Amino acid sequence: MPHVLPFKQVDVFTAELYKGNPVAVTNCMGIDESEVTTEQLQAIATWTNLSETTFLFKPTEPGCDYKLRIFTPKNELPFAGHPTVGSCKAFIEFTGTKKEKIVQQCGLGHIELSVTDDQKISFKAGKTIVEDISDDVAKAYEATMGIKSIERPRLLKVGPNWVVFLVKDSDEVLKIDADFAAMSALDLDNDHTGVIVGGLKTGCTTGDAYEIRAFAPSIKVPEDPVCGSGTLSFLRYLNEINQYKEPKNLHITQGARVGRNGNLYCKIDTKSDGNADYYVGGYAIAIVNGTITL
The missing domain is CATH 3.10.310.10 (Diaminopimelate Epimerase; Chain A, domain 1)
Known part of the structure; x- marks a missing residue:
């Protein structure tokens, strides 16, 4: 029944x-x-x-x-x-x-x-795993988006497997017009869920406000308007490249290119031993x- x-x-x-x-x-x-x-x-x-x-x-x-x-x-x-x-x-x-x-x-x-x-x-956040990706794969992804990451991209396994890139600022994030067919092929070839791209908010002088976008065409989600696991991946990535020494609150926005206005209130809670807890909310x-x- x-x-x-x-x-x-x-x-x-x-x-x-x-x-x-x-x-x-x-x-x-x-x-x-x-x-x-x-x-x-x-x-x-x-x-x-x-x-x-x-x-x-x-x-x-x-x-x-x-x-x-x-x-x-x-x-x-x-x-x-x-x-x-x-x-x-x-x-x-x-x-x-x-x-x-x-x-x-x-x-x-x-x-x-x-x-x-x-x-x-x-x-x-639950368990997260950070892994390197090859230069060839990184460059292939960059070509699908017309970007150049200002830091080495990494693979973040947070449940979904996100490849995370950091670009100069939010203007660079928002102007991306991705080649979804090529990106999907890369995702499938490498067992990736998709791609996260973030950049510091243009004009932000405090270093705590970012715009990000999430692309997952291989699972039939070309652009996820507001992505929590992608945000978590981005937080973990930022800490990986910047090594926040003190707890840091961050405001992340998403969805402007697809008519949304997502707001995520996040925290990197660095501990005395150098490890950190990650919180995402809204x-x-x-x-x-x-x-x-x-």
Whole structure:
């Protein structure tokens, strides 16, 4: 028998209607996960045709509030940023919870989220891996975007595998017109999710405001309007090349080229031993509220 389940579409990393990045969230906590198949979940994600679609299930590990499964139109992901924030917002509204600390179970492990009184939701990064990429691959990616990175690009594995580039400033970021076919071929050849490009906000003298863009054509997301995991990758990359000695708050904006105005409030929390924790957060608005048949 089909299940008719609560459903929301949440606009993420925005406090302004229709200016963030939407995620479709289905509340499956009233059924057993064994009652549905991965193929069914993937079919819904392909149908919604958003960059990500998620499904909330009852947690299967102690200490977690829910289990989250995340799908692009093409495949399942172990973690993604804007779906994590948007799904947490949906969970709060589905359940009426008023907790300040929420723990998400997902393919990457346990993700800690905090919720402020004004409903800003932030997640603490899980495990991240930084790897070099070859000069040939880096130059090939640069050719797809017509850019030259001012620092050596790196591969950041944060669930998705993002190749991160830093250019001179936000003007350079915003003028990119990428060759998506060539970029997609590079992603597929190298098992990369896509590309993150960032630059310091033009005119910023404090070094704490950046514009970034996220491209993932190989998973049918040519440009993700506002990307949480991409932002996390960018934060980790900045710390890799700059080695922040003290905790640093950063404001990252995304989406200007695709008519959005995403705002992410981030922190690189450097510890006395030189390691750091990374936090990415923002606001979210549930715009569509209804049911979906699964």
